[in-house]
Amino acid sequence: MSSEGFQHVKVGDIDIAYVESGQGEPLVLLHGGESHRGQFDAFRPLLGAGILAISFDQRDTGDTLNGPEPYDIVRQAADCADFLAALGFERAHVMGVSYGGAIAMHLAIHYPQRVASLILSGATPSWTMTESFGDRIVAMGPDARAQFVLDLLLTPEGQANDPQLVADTKRALRGRPVDADARRMTAIQNHDCTARLHEITAPTLVLHGAEDPIVRAQVAELMASEIPGARLVILPRTRHGITFEAREQAARLARDFVLSHAVGTVSTGNGG
Template identity: 30%
Template sequence: MTEAVDCVHVVEGKGPPLFMVHGIGARRSVWGPLTEHLKDDFTCIAYDLRGHGDSPKGPGPFGLGELVADLEALRAKLGIEQAHVIGHSLGGMIGPAYARAYPERVKTLGLLSTAAFRTSEDSAKVRGVVAAMEENGIPQSLGTLVDRWFTDAFKAANPDKVEARQQQVLDTDPDVFLNVFHIYAETEMGPWLHEVDTPSLVLTGENDGGCNPRLNKLIADALPHSELVILDELKHAILIEASDRIAEPVRRFLSTHG
């Protein structure tokens, strides 16, 4: 395992600390709209994953273990004893892996739009996306990703936000983007999720193809203390498309367990 990197972060709000972990090719700024809903009651700490945004990428390829180590290094740097942790997509894998490694540090978990218990067909689909990007280039696959992320109605009404999300991907080092996509494609939490005893909110969009309700129901069933929320009509980019709809169940869950 390589040494942890010093991830660039932003702290906003007051109250119990909440680490916010973004997904593939995103930035800490993706948490901004949800932070607006939560900052009166929680100290929201959003950070750029290694190689994303303003954070250094560190030496060579990395795995889920390094991403967990980065979060632990940030917690230690800030001197926080225990915190809530919420993650989206790949961040929804980092959070449980962190809670498994450091159970005493995590008050609750939020698993947003993530995946586990993939069938062989599910795994083949996500690996096919990675293979297509490696063969044809990331820009050539952006259309496919955008269709997976956003509903048609949102794309039509918010072309600027869709364009901004695409630009984040294009601004990410291609090696880093493919590295984290491989982690997302190859991580399987199923064998160990039952070990994560932390109260957990499992939330996804009804029409999220890769992180669908079927898989999220299995995630919720595996976690000893969980609550499942399915938001109708939404796809994958729920933080951008529907932060207002996420805020209510997230705030309620955090308050109940915090």
């Protein structure tokens, strides 16, 4: 977990831990399934001036506190909508990575008034469109699991040539208790909004790694074709870990997209 200080806000039945940096257009960063808010520690500063970057721990993650009740992705989208309201934002830009992309899509579908623009990174509209590694991952020990996930996120070249990249990526991965893992896995396995992609009205940018072994690039092409007006960017020589291995390019694309759809919601947030 990041050593950076974090804040808490009560949202319905959960207590959400979050961090924020910068000032300007609010951009909520939704982390992946194996990660936590610290996934974006090296990414947020690259967004530059004019953006208030916010990342929070989802249910069963990091320092967020929730009960043992099961939930689905729609419930987590509601968490995000309520989180924005708790911080005083009527609307915000939303970037969802992998699992976080599923939450972001459901947020845009069920709470369109909350989403100023949408960025999907390594996302899929349905669990059925992923290469299934879930059962294998859950059965692995912590070290084997971390390396397996690392290989899905980063190219061999990235791992060999950039020790800091590997360290940053490993730091972003966090183990969970078995019951928490099971709740999150059940939620994502039941995710499917394919038939509703056409309902997304927010300006949308789809970012995807050309060599993503979890969600193939053809899935990104499908999403971009179904979401009205969506822009598609396929990043070469990149796997599932776009915000790690291609973080400078991804941050630049995200920044430009957010500022091109600015809503004038300039704030330092109400949580701190």
